[in-house]
Amino acid sequence: MTGERILLIEDSDELRPFLAGTVLTGAGFDVMSAADGSEGLVLARDLRPDLIVADHQMPSMSGLEVLDALNQEGIAPPFILITSEGSEALAVQALRAGVNDYLIKPFDPDELVEAIKRTLARYWKRQIAEHVPMQLYETNLQLEGRLRELDTLVEIGKRVTGALDLREVLNRVVEAAVSLAKADEGTLLLVDPPTGELYLYASAGGDEGLARQQLRLQVADSLAGQVIQKKKALVITGEQLQKIKTHYFFRSLLYVPLTVKDQAIGVLGVTNRDTGGDFEPHTLQLMRVLADFASIAIDHARLYELSEQERNTLNTILRDTEDVIIVTDEYNCVMFCNPAAGEMFNIEGDSFQGRPLTEVVSHEGVLELFKKEARTGRSRRSEIIVDEGSVVLNAQLTIIEGVGRVAVMQDITYLKEMDRIKSDFVTTVSHDLRSPLTAILGYIELLRRTGPLNESQQQFADRITGSVSSISKLIEELLELGKIEAGFDEDREVVFLAPIIYQAVEAVSHQAQSKQLRIEIDVPEDDVPPLLGHSLRLRQVVANLVENALKYTPEGGWMRISLENNKGLLLLRVTDSGIGIPKKDQPYIFDKFYRTDEAVDNYPGTGLGLSIVKSVVEAHGGRVWVNSQVGIGTTFSVMLPAHNPESGS
Numbered sequence: 001m002t003g004e005r006i007l008l009i010e011d012s013d014e015l016r017p018f019l020a021g022t023v024l025t026g027a028g029f030d031v032m033s034a035a036d037g038s039e040g041l042v043l044a045r046d047l048r049p050d051l052i053v054a055d056h057q058m059p060s061m062s063g064l065e066v067l068d069a070l071n072q073e074g075i076a077p078p079f080i081l082i083t084s085e086g087s088e089a090l091a092v093q094a095l096r097a098g099v100n101d102y103l104i105k106p107f108d109p110d111e112l113v114e115a116i117k118r119t120l121a122r123y124w125k126r127q128i129a130e131h132v133p134m135q136l137y138e139t140n141l142q143l144e145g146r147l148r149e150l151d152t153l154v155e156i157g158k159r160v161t162g163a164l165d166l167r168e169v170l171n172r173v174v175e176a177a178v179s180l181a182k183a184d185e186g187t188l189l190l191v192d193p194p195t196g197e198l199y200l201y202a203s204a205g206g207d208e209g210l211a212r213q214q215l216r217l218q219v220a221d222s223l224a225g226q227v228i229q230k231k232k233a234l235v236i237t238g239e240q241l242q243k244i245k246t247h248y249f250f251r252s253l254l255y256v257p258l259t260v261k262d263q264a265i266g267v268l269g270v271t272n273r274d275t276g277g278d279f280e281p282h283t284l285q286l287m288r289v290l291a292d293f294a295s296i297a298i299d300h301a302r303l304y305e306l307s308e309q310e311r312n313t314l315n316t317i318l319r320d321t322e323d324v325i326i327v328t329d330e331y332n333c334v335m336f337c338n339p340a341a342g343e344m345f346n347i348e349g350d351s352f353q354g355r356p357l358t359e360v361v362s363h364e365g366v367l368e369l370f371k372k373e374a375r376t377g378r379s380r381r382s383e384i385i386v387d388e389g390s391v392v393l394n395a396q397l398t399i400i401e402g403v404g405r406v407a408v409m410q411d412i413t414y415l416k417e418m419d420r421i422k423s424d425f426v427t428t429v430s431h432d433l434r435s436p437l438t439a440i441l442g443y444i445e446l447l448r449r450t451g452p453l454n455e456s457q458q459q460f461a462d463r464i465t466g467s468v469s470s471i472s473k474l475i476e477e478l479l480e481l482g483k484i485e486a487g488f489d490e491d492r493e494v495v496f497l498a499p500i501i502y503q504a505v506e507a508v509s510h511q512a513q514s515k516q517l518r519i520e521i522d523v524p525e526d527d528v529p530p531l532l533g534h535s536l537r538l539r540q541v542v543a544n545l546v547e548n549a550l551k552y553t554p555e556g557g558w559m560r561i562s563l564e565n566n567k568g569l570l571l572l573r574v575t576d577s578g579i580g581i582p583k584k585d586q587p588y589i590f591d592k593f594y595r596t597d598e599a600v601d602n603y604p605g606t607g608l609g610l611s612i613v614k615s616v617v618e619a620h621g622g623r624v625w626v627n628s629q630v631g632i633g634t635t636f637s638v639m640l641p642a643h644n645p646e647s648g649s
């Protein structure tokens, strides 16, 4: 099956169907037939056959006349003439008219098929010989054009990634759009975020003045607005002139949106005025690539601007802050020093950049801070004394992965001074208040000795003594609490709780006996690790809890003190069978001066004991809580982290 389309023009009603059907269709051709010359001519024009087989002698129009007509129209395909009389004159005439082959009736049908095949083969050979070089040439030209387009795109791509001047990049994009699209004019409109209006950012081709002035012009261009809204390209080609920007006429237009993170931020457009033609089909593709470049350039420029702003803000903060800041890289070379650091440690200008810290700063305290950090591998805090104590800095060194170490130092000279004044005050007040109280107690004692006192005098003297001892206790506890809260007791040593418990119980044993209280101690012989703490303060915690249990438990009751080690956490429990604490009071009993109504009415106390317990426990990284039921008893639980010699806690 060859499939070529053959037009058979034959007026003989016997021969035509035979040749068309049996012979030619049988040989695999796609056959059309006409009964005379004029019909054949019409079919030849319409169907453009690959080859025509025509009889010569036909009533209205001869085969050669059909060929002449087709030649004149320039659409003659290969032609085979059939004739019943072979004459030399006709043969010459046929050859001149361009007939490719010539058969004389009667002929063998196979001869016709052969002639058709031969003619078609020769024809295609010639066609290829004539046209292929031309087509190759044209394809070559097209490829060269594409290469130039690609060159332009690559060059713009490089600018987008390399250049930071947005104006320059976008001007180049618009120029490239005009040249690649072979357009009259190109524009780049951007959306003004606050108003949503479009303004002309760059243009090329048309109004050169605009391009040169690079003005921000408002553009009332509804077609561009449409592109922004739909985030889709718009192509208009047409016969009629159309109007945009209220005064501008064009014949064809191509607009593509600029999008950043799925937001349309502008429009890249090319237009041809009345003189220009339509755009080539692949122009839309090129424009899309250019629009992508423009979007990337705008996004980069915005990101760059943002990071510049942030960098400037950060620089201003670091420069203007009064805190001393020193940053080193992972090899302990200085990356940054702010002016405060320069002033504090006599570092000149930018001389520090990239130099080892030891060459930049000579202060032992600072070098030690950076060294210590390297040893422990953790952030740490220390006090740095400058100028023989006239300045004290609180330094905090932090490791930042991928950067290095950052030391921030605040001037705490003023706080240190305040601290000293407070300590002096605490000592003075405690001394000055205690002395008169001691004197009162002394005189009461003298009064008793110089006595004899009558019964009510004796009672009054007892009350004075009781009140003085409550005031003394109050002052003592207040001062203690002040010291604890101020963090004066930061010294830590290895402390075992078991001996502290035994001592606290020993201290109250006399009173316990007189109240007939049973005391149980449940402390394992060994297996309870120590903790890292302030021994005196921890004694206070245990003593306060034990004293409370004793105080708030009526005669004949009991108390139990237990200690256990729970996976590195020490759990101390002081339980009593005392009066209990009402539910409503339980959230507040650790507050300063808070006492239950029952305690206020019937038991002496300051309301400070549990505040001290809580402050001390928390300063040791622990927790304290209470479980209690009125009339049944109370349990205070204290949880403290055990000493772990490996981690240092």
Ligand code: ADP
Pocket: 544, 548, 549, 552, 576, 578, 579, 580, 581, 589, 594, 595, 596, 597, 599, 600, 604, 605, 606, 607, 608, 609, 610, 611, 634
């Ligand atoms: P103080 O005992 O001097 O009043 P605390 O701060 O030690 O002050 O205790 C606060 C309050 O908590 C007490 O006034 C009392 O109401 C209650 N409380 C403390 N311990 C017990 C206890 N073991 N049993 C009953 N109530 C207690």
